[in-house]
Amino acid sequence: MRLVVVSAGLSVPSSTRLLGDRLAAVAAKEAAAPSPAPAAVQVVELRDLAVEIAHNFTNGFPGPALADAFGAVVRADGLIVVTPVFSASYSGLFKSFFDALSVHDEDALAGKPVLIAATGGTARHSLVLDHALRPLFAHLKAVVVPTGVYAASEDWGAAGLDRRIERAAGELAALLRGVSAPGSAAAGQASTLVPFEERLSALGQSPRPGKSPRAVS
Template sequence: MKLAVVTAGLTQPSSSRLLADRLAEAVTAQVEAEVRVIELRDLAVDVANAFVTGFPNTRLREVIEAVTGADGVVAVTPIFSGSYSGLFKSFFDVIDNTALEGTPVLIGATGGTARHSLALEHAVRPLFTYLRAVVVPTAVYAASEDWGGASDDFTDGLGRRIARAAGELAELLRHRTPKAKAGEEAEEEVVPFEEQLAALRPLIQ
């Protein structure tokens, strides 16, 4: 299994990356998967050039193939002005709108205050629904107060949400057939000619 983790945090260290890492760890604790972390901040110029030129360069194309070829995706964005970041949206805009069809996706977001948490439902979830992905029911939002060092209602609540969302994604991954690697075609089952002929005999008689 391949799990692509896309994070759109702009700073280093980033709370979006921290949330993405915790989500990925919770998923891989339940299902074995190869994790590829993609920091969109490193691809900002490549994404902008893709809009100007009309096609992605080699580096961006490789990242897009990693995301669209993954068996599952964890996508985390910071919330700005009540919605996903421009970089987050721009990256998924350069992906073909059918490339994530049927792919399980766990969405997460971070922000300075909990009042932005609904952005996951009115902005992020509809984006992946449009891309025909299968978005898990639980979305995970982490406000600044969720990162407290002591054990409290805020911190424990975040941990429970992460565990629940990761469990939902892991369950979907368990029931998927791993995608073929890039450049490989899925092998078709070869039915021996004798078996094909035997199946036709009742129809001929």
Template sequence: MKLAVVTAGLTQPSSTRLLGDRLGEAVARRAGAGEAAEVRNVELRDLAVDIANAFVTGFPGARLRAALETVTEADGLVAVTPIFSGSYSGLFKSFFDVIDNTALTGKPVLVAATGGTARHSLALDHALRPLFAYLRAVVVPTAVYAAPEDWGGGKDAFTDGLSERIERAADELAALLANRAPRLPGKAGEPDEVVPFEEQLAALRPDGRSSAAGNGHRE
């Protein structure tokens, strides 16, 4: 099981990278229950010049090409960006502009972001989800946003704490990964087996059943 964690933090140390690490570790604990889970980090800060050169020349250099392969060959993806001016960073968007627009088709993705104020949390739904919907990825229901006051904080009367959101999102991504058909050796040129959408939804339900299961009774 291969998991790619893409982070677009600009500072070092970076809260964006910290959030990506926590999400990657949480997913790996669950996805690795039946097999070894390999987590590979792609830190875009180190690839900023390579990404700019790819736009100018039309060809990715060796380092950027390796990062693109890490993402496209992974079974699942965690994508984390800082929020600037109400949306994802330019570096984050540029990286996903370089990726072929069919490379993430059907790939399970967990989106997350960090920002200086909780008011930017809506960027997850009005910016990140549409981006990955355009790339035809399968985005898990729970997106994770971390403002400065979230670090080390617990839940309040209205929302779960950061740790709870991380665990819930990790559960959802791990469930999709568990139902994703594995890539078999020698089958690289063939498309992955498509898991029916109702089965993917069933994997996210606590009882593991689809809404059509049983006699239709709703609690």
């Protein structure tokens, strides 16, 4: 199982990266349960890809490091995405990476479990999870876990942050455990379609004149 953290932190050390690492540690352990070995975790640091992201927009081609990052995200079973808050929203670097990814492969995140998280200097920005991050990843067709995690400066070391991390990471792990591997019997099983007129016959009814029968699942 592969878990990828996309961190848009700019400083070293970065509270954004720290939050991503803490979420990944819990999710990787729970996703692999009952095995004692945690799931594999890879971190994509957008700070290191800033130049290649900019070049990608001007020449239309990802550089080697950016192409590797795209590949890691596409192959991942689940994502943890973390951004600092700038001007009450995600950072430009964060948005640019996912814009470039969607141009490269518009279905890269389709159906992929994603945990959203953000860091900021004040709790007033906590709504960024729901007014910015959640709509973005819904647009990219990802499956966003119910609980997002926002960490303000005063949250570090507080029990409340630990509880949110455990809850959100647990939700991501539950989604990862429920994902059927490509080619598995569950993934390859076709839905059984029952013609609409047969459903009506079972109810002692018949299709109305002028209405074409439909197949329903």
